[in-house]
Amino acid sequence: MAHRSAAAAGARPLEDDVAALHAHLPAFVKPADVVAALEALVARSETEADVCASALAPFDESAHLEGFLGLPGLEELANRWHYGNYVAVRGKDPEEEGGKVFESMPLYTRLGMHLMFYGALQIELLRTSVIIKLLKELSEREGRIYDSPQSIQSIPSFIKTYSLSLDELLQPDIAKYSNFNDFFHRKLKPGSRPVKDPENTALFCSAADSRLTVYPSVGAAQQFWIKGCHFSIPSLIGEIPRSVRARMFLGGSIAIFRLAPQDYHRFHCPIDGVIGDITEIPGQYYTVNPMAVNESCFDVFTENRRSVMYMTHKQSSAPVAIVAIGAMLVGSIVWTVTKGSVVNRGDELGYFAYGGSTVVVIFPPGVCQFDEDLLENSVRPIETLVKVGESLGKSVLSQAAFDEEAVLAAADKKLDASEDSSSSPFVRLKGVMRKLCCI
Template sequence: MAACFDAIPIPFLRFRTQKQEEMPIQPEPSDKPLENLHSGSNNLPGLTNEQAAQGLVALVDHSQKHTDVSQGIHASSHTLFSIPWIHSLIPGIEKLAAQYHIGNFVAIRGSKEQIFEAMPIYARIGMHLLFYGREQITILHSQTVENLLKEQSIKEGRLYDSPESTASIPSFIATYSLETSELLEPDITKYKTFNEFFSRKLREDARPVENAADPHAFCSAADCRLTVYPTVDLAKEFWVKGREFNIPNLLGVPPASEKASLFDGSSLAIFRLAPSDYHRFHCPIDGTVGDIVHIPGQYYTVNPQAVNEPGFDVFTANTRSVLYLTHAATGLPVAFVAIGALLVGSIVWTNGGEKGKSVQKGDELGYFAYGGSTIIALFPKGLIEFDGDLVANSAVPVETMVKVGNSLGKMPVMA
């Protein structure tokens, strides 16, 4: 099945930040403002829910017949002006792109810079449907928004599982400037479907694990845009604004259950994968694989603006799969929550599906099919002290771009 939207990096929109090592990131003024999309302010007032639904369907159908993803499903605001068919399909989108940058900023770890990442067009339409279509009982062909998003997610997954879909691989590589030299199989003609390329493996030396020999260290689970919070309350203050977001809802367990008690007061790391990212996810700890619990749900977008919207609980509403790990050094549980999203349906476990298997930091656990999505790792209270730069950026709040194996934090030093 398929995966969610996220962001297209635009290298020429780069901003210098403050010089202090862990000061909050403040971009300099740009030529036009960043779009502030939320449920109380519709920046596409001329677009009806029916038109938005038809637009999403047309974008998915377009990906079956046209191989250049940048001219359809992965078009972004800075390229829309050269794609007339999208202008006529989605009224007002060209004017919106002229007025705003549509997307979000991401901090580049290890530098004093951040880049702007443009939101793909299908993500922006999915956001419109989420914010302005859900109150309407039915939309296109008497479907609910939820059913439409699920249907199109399944359809896109099937399209990209077909042998014909390999024709889109070159344009996908060009759109996201992917580095093929780090692939385990760099010959793109060897991939049998687009999804096979999308879930590509990397060379063993492509993602070295920092502090690999330290049993008290933790590492990033994915190539991603990362936010970290020592407590759920801080996560809700700065980032996850959904009113129903809490640990029991995320794990799909009763509030009075043993699982809820084990993770009460836990710290959390949120790994957001964009379409451009390597989409296999890896173990953040040295430990043992435990049970997996699948939780059916919706296919809403997991773009930061959806996560930051108080009226929507995308993480606890979306389809997800929870892997419970046991931390080797302490015996404490760690919950690894893989979350599907718009045009993301498939969550595939590899080593993570082998209960009782010993895993080390950086070992592969599984992968997402096409698109992008999110992982949330929950660490019991007091188990992890996140790296200072990640904490500082998350309090801005801004995501930090990291790679699999990069340092996430360490166990705190006990007095």
């Protein structure tokens, strides 16, 4: 589905908070009904060529599926409400005409969110092995379906539904793709995503065709965007707080690239540097839609499956972490580079197979200065549409100026101070109250 203008989207009310997820569906629609609907959507992907009749259907075009899915009220919802997100158009004021567009949420994401946020007790149910196993099995099954030769039948309707252009594809003949996933992580022609000022190694660029938010610190990200109770850099990269890697990025800056199903799903290098270690972190398969990321009771980024690549920035010698995060119905995360490789901004790093997903780039404190327009939009808060190679920001350090010892020493002071303050009765009570809010 092509972007809608803000004016066109305004013709219907927008469902934009978790409370509305359940107020808008009849009370008798229970989690078991939603589970059955998700299973039916995935199963239908195997036989149905039209993506609007299966999991990838935009919610606004799903009214005709009410009877098939057995969800009373679906037709009224799809006809009455908009389900999705506004995103800012770069170079324009989001508050002015043409400054933002609307993107519809896929049907499977909307149903998955209903299951995730059904209520306090149901949130605990979601964390049980039964529901976790279900989401994992559905994701893996969808991946197998779209890896099958028969799945090529869905490519034409996918292109039509999401208004995709074939002009920039390395292989524009869709008959040459072996299956749907082969097309999903399609390659582009060389030069399709030019990097701004490629000779200037102090600059950083966008890592993906995506919707982007940037924050100078994790604290700022939590204030405006990531509302999960337990989000932290150590939990994101799978490290204990006192590890060298966790301390290296404590207080650092963060860029969040969210990819939607219609996007080009290969992600690229935001820096000029050298590839280091890659670590795999098992996890769940929850949606990365902003409504979930913005929910205080849910830690999407640190609970989902993710893969972390560490790099060294050529100009400053600073470490940089690139976290690829899977999501609901994402089949796999594949890296196409190896340790020790020297890469430049815009070079391919890897790809996601099927579904929406996210790339998070983490810089140590005092390394990155993000572009002002991206910062302004992020604190509104609203995501900004970007493509690979567009400007992200720049290094504020001179050649080889990163001081690892100083960064680690500063991190130790912060951790020591935090441990001292956490022993006070007031802070302990505050922590208990925070946890109670997430039950």
